[in-house]
Amino acid sequence: MRVQKFFRPVLGALFCLTLAHVAHAQTAPKYPKETVLLATHSSPGGGSDVFLREMVPHLTRVMGVNFAVENISGGSGAKAMAVLAKAKPDGGMFYATTPTFIYTSLMSKTDATFRDLEPLVNVFYDPEVVYTAADSKFQTLKDVIDHAKANRGKWGAANPASLERQVLERMKTATGVRAAVVTFEGGGDMQINVLNRTLDIGIGELGEIKPQLEAGKLRVLAIMGDNRIEQMPDVPTAREQGVDVSVRKFRGLAAPKGTSPEVIAAWEAGVQKVLADPTYKKIYTENGLQPAFIPHKDYGPFIAEFARDTEAFLKAASVIK
Amino acid sequence: MNELLDMFQAVARTPMIIVAAFAGTAWGIVGGAMPGVSPSIAMALLLPFTYGADPASAVVLLASTYLGAEYGGSIPAILIRTPGTNSAAATVLDGYAMKEQGKAGEALGISLYSTLVGAVFGVLMLLTLTQPLAQVALAFQPQSYVGLGILGLSVIASCSEGSLIKGLMAGVIGLMIATVGTDPVTGVNRFTLDHPDLLSGIPPILVMIGVYAITNLLEQTSTPPWVRTNSNEARLKIPGPLMRARLRLSQVIGCIIGFIEGLTPGGGGAISAFISYNEARRWSKTPEEFGKGAPEGIAAPEASNGAVSATALIPMLGLGIPGSNSAAVLLGGFLIHGMTPGPLLFTKHADIMSGFYAGKVISLLALFVLGYLILRPCIWLVNRPKHYLMSFILALVLSGVYAIHGSLFHVGIAIGFGVIGYVFKILAMPMLPMILGVVLGFMVESNYRRALVLSDGDYMTFIEEPICAGLLGLAVVFLAYSIIRHYRDAEKAKQTGLTA
């Protein structure tokens, strides 16, 4: 609700823009709702919150619809999923997806799970990177693995049961080394421990470590995705360094079940257009995000596959039964 | 000089800090003036409102309330012989005597002036001492945090009024509450009863609102209505130069004792106020006047109260150890905004801390201005029928707790802790140890296990790491000292009991 007040002054100006836009884009069918609520479980300033809030002004311009961001925090997404599952499928409300909503669904008995939502489209990959202190002796991922083979590695992930933890555990299995995987309460706490050399390496999103990276206090050793990233073309992926682990931290949207094909089509067009928008492109590139549009027909299977992998990992680790 | 510039910049960035300092002080005076509403309760009632505010204003609001309440408590102490807060109990002795002599306005003026002197001294100490404590921040490893947490928990020994064993029980119960939620290492759910709202644990702030604000409300149901004040008597007189000179010695005594009590967690305002009163009498040339309306008898405890309201924040901010109920609630205010008091606070949130310090300084000015202006409206409010005041406080708690996370479940948890707090009172269990357990439990457990993962299960790591070893040593010394004091006091009480 706080958000609406924030947007009120902008509405007038947007209204004019919208009129102009509708006049131009007569071929596209009109979106059924004037105001669309984008919900996230992250609190103001958190990853998904920032993702939505920075996308909204550009999306408004492209789609000719007003957007408001609503933070439904509580239960790591359990509450937001419950609200979304019950919302009307009229294109009026969507939910920002991240791996978190799958972890929460799998790990606790929530009222609604990711299965009760319709994956809409994907927007970004948030690249996970492995980093170390700038003054540490590790120059490549191989150095880290070799060290862990000879001694005992000390690796850090931001949260206990998270995608990041999963990556490190997989890395451990893939290379067969002995390493202590230590978890923290968020990326900030872990960074300190990388900086003061308690930990050999940490893993996190690129956007998260940006300030320390720019200050020259951290060094990125590997990209944990399928490809190198635009922001740091010199840094090889883990696979290139002989560690066969890759992960895709996705950021997209989910809708209530039963959303009409027209609404879905409008979003597919809108998201593709906004990703190509030069002003927005500059912003999201700076934040370390990679555009990764996945259309609706592929996004459902994508989420399902991700969930299967995660479930298998959690079961193998006996975190869940 | 740099800090001063930072403070100016912080205020320029968020001018709300000024509003927060004044609003907090005003609410503190009014809240403190209501018998039964202690500074911690006044602050706990405000907590929900700070959620929507920017972090700097939020913590300034709470800290100013603390200061305001320390003065506010002396108003009913002087006017109706009922201390509004525990720490104003010592002020009753000479304050009410002065009022009987028709010098109520003068007594109020001395109280305001002395609180202010104490607070100015306290804030200066806060500004100079907290950051050196936090200097070692970056060197803190998981082991060091374990040492810090244990040092914090050792405070339980000194804040268990009466029974040490009950204090220990309360502390362990607090630790148990802190284990609810997602496990910090494996991520499995513990004690969540499969309820999604419990996944992220029980927020300390709900425990605080429950055991302070709601428990107090429950207790008030069976206490007699408050005595009314005649507002005509209350025309505040700021002491003149002669009187100021006369008060100097007692204020210095109050400041020093308040400073020491503030630094050593667990003491709290009430004790230091009485010690200051005693010391001021011992050093006075006219000790026989004490109890019969001696201005020094107001000045010493009030100066001490003012000093404590600032110096109690030093261990809270620098180490994350709340030594008093009020400091614990202020810590809750920091937590709401994602700031964890402790060694890293000043590194991670330097700009907010500058704002906080600036707010602390502004609140001194606010106390001076508002102490003068707000007296009459304050007395008017306190004179409202008690059943209205109580019903509005209940409505405030119910609305406010919902405002924190928009969850009725959380309102239920707060009410539940209100009941637990009430049961604690009936069983004569001390409350602060439980709060300490809740606040420190997660930090101790997660870092303890983290450290052992890093050391491959070697317990020697806690002694080998120098910061941890030092803090553990400090904890042992502190523990030994408080246990000795505990039994010495008990012995003393037994002896006086026999002679009486």
Place this chain on the structure above:
Amino acid sequence: MNRDLVTGLMGLALAIAYYLAASNIAAGQLADDVGPDGLPRIYAWLLGGFSLVLAVRTLFQKAVATSAGEVSEVYAAKRALGIIVIAAVYVAAVPFVGYPLMIAAVIATAALYQGGRLSWPLALTSVLGAAAFWYVFVYLLHIAQPEGIWPELIERMRA
């Protein structure tokens, strides 16, 4: 009964219940040596131990006459129960009745319960008080306090 004995027995009961709950925590392969149930078990032992010491200690102490205090304490607890009931009813009913009405009801019933007389001023205070609360929380602070069934009801009546 002796207060400390009661405290000790309650503590012991809590320790046992907590211990049983702790032994149900699944450790899993991601677990460290201490495990998610490690410290909880220690806590349970500590609480149990302290409680036992407290309870046993009372057996060696002379009985203290507390009968005079207990009657008024029972009375006080009964009085306090009323406020708990009011608060509990609020939590249960506010999703349906909505915030403005319920908060007015809380102010009125709590004031009556604490010894206020049923009168026009009391009714007026409750209504004005509720309006003030709504203004501060919903209007100024933008907190989405529960609206109750009313919006849906109105929508249905329109349709």
